[in-house]
Amino acid sequence: MHGHLKPIRVAFLGPIGTYSHQVKPPPFGCTAAETLSRLRSISFADVFNAVASKATHVGVVPQENSIFGSVIETYDALRARDVGFIQGEVVLEVQHCLLVRHGVKQKDIQTIKSHEQALGQCRGFLAKNFPSASLEKVASTAAAAEAVLTSSDSAAICSKLCATVFDGLETLFESIQDQNSKSSLPSLLFHWLTPLPGNFTRFYVISGTRDTELPPPPDPVPGKTRCLIRLSSRTDAFPAPAITQLLTALAIPVSRLDRRPQLENKRLFHDVYFAELGCGESDSDAWPADIERGIERVRASGGEADLLGIW
Numbered sequence: 001m002h003g004h005l006k007p008i009r010v011a012f013l014g015p016i017g018t019y020s021h022q023v024k025p026p027p028f029g030c031t032a033a034e035t036l037s038r039l040r041s042i043s044f045a046d047v048f049n050a051v052a053s054k055a056t057h058v059g060v061v062p063q064e065n066s067i068f069g070s071v072i073e074t075y076d077a078l079r080a081r082d083v084g085f086i087q088g089e090v091v092l093e094v095q096h097c098l099l100v101r102h103g104v105k106q107k108d109i110q111t112i113k114s115h116e117q118a119l120g121q122c123r124g125f126l127a128k129n130f131p132s133a134s135l136e137k138v139a140s141t142a143a144a145a146e147a148v149l150t151s152s153d154s155a156a157i158c159s160k161l162c163a164t165v166f167d168g169l170e171t172l173f174e175s176i177q178d179q180n181s182k183s184s185l186p187s188l189l190f191h192w193l194t195p196l197p198g199n200f201t202r203f204y205v206i207s208g209t210r211d212t213e214l215p216p217p218p219d220p221v222p223g224k225t226r227c228l229i230r231l232s233s234r235t236d237a238f239p240a241p242a243i244t245q246l247l248t249a250l251a252i253p254v255s256r257l258d259r260r261p262q263l264e265n266k267r268l269f270h271d272v273y274f275a276e277l278g279c280g281e282s283d284s285d286a287w288p289a290d291i292e293r294g295i296e297r298v299r300a301s302g303g304e305a306d307l308l309g310i311w
């Protein structure tokens, strides 16, 4: 028995046919499809619960989209204590289709269902082709496809895959997202350096804790070059340090910053920030220790700081 071929269980937002379902977690030695067994969840919170309860080794959650921006449900889940640990990231090109039950025509459509991210990524298409349709948010793109199976006046924005997953659906429009990639997909390795046309969603791969036992990574083990830190001022610190002071104390360049209301809102508009940091491959050896020191400096300056992932 080869240790590295043990199946890893992956939680994803279901049902089958979502974009989350199509993500293949990369950072482990076993990425062959036959070594993955997947567990569908009905919300992103379920994905976090699946890894926390050890029902799965990892879970995939969308983090940002190149057209519609941050995935708020994911950041909201990341506010909780002991929420899991980010072990990697995957970027997926997202091409949406408009699917209906067999026989339903464009003129019949009064409601368009999808995940709010997908509705947001197709705003231009919707305004042009369905200016008076009502838009209905549902739990996922594939849940929308499943729901239109029994409807004669609604359509779903989802992946083309859903036309094969759910029997009885047909594709009315393809590639309806507001930006299209014309050329073949170039390497996504440096996607943050070379902006690409098209529609891309970045997913975090999470495990229950930093020490969750995962299959061994590929050889040679890649250095860690990114991390996510949750920051806020301590509620008992007076005066409460501003986010700029916390970032100055951290003293490591921040590549992106998100902000959400804090879960236990003890002070009005007391927010929590998510800072993503990156380093070059050549600096990756010193990176984990640098981060630890940065976190200590934030704590010493009246802030709270927690490492939510390093990959």
Ligand SMILES: O=C(O)C(=O)C[C@]1(C(=O)O)C=C[C@@H](O)C=C1
Pocket (backbone or CB within 6 Å): 013, 017, 018, 019, 020, 021, 062, 065, 071, 094, 115, 117, 118, 139, 140, 141, 142, 201
């Ligand atoms: O509904 C799905 O298919 C999902 O996997 C969710 C989700 C998202 O929340 O961003 C993932 C990728 C796409 O950007 C659209 C929807």
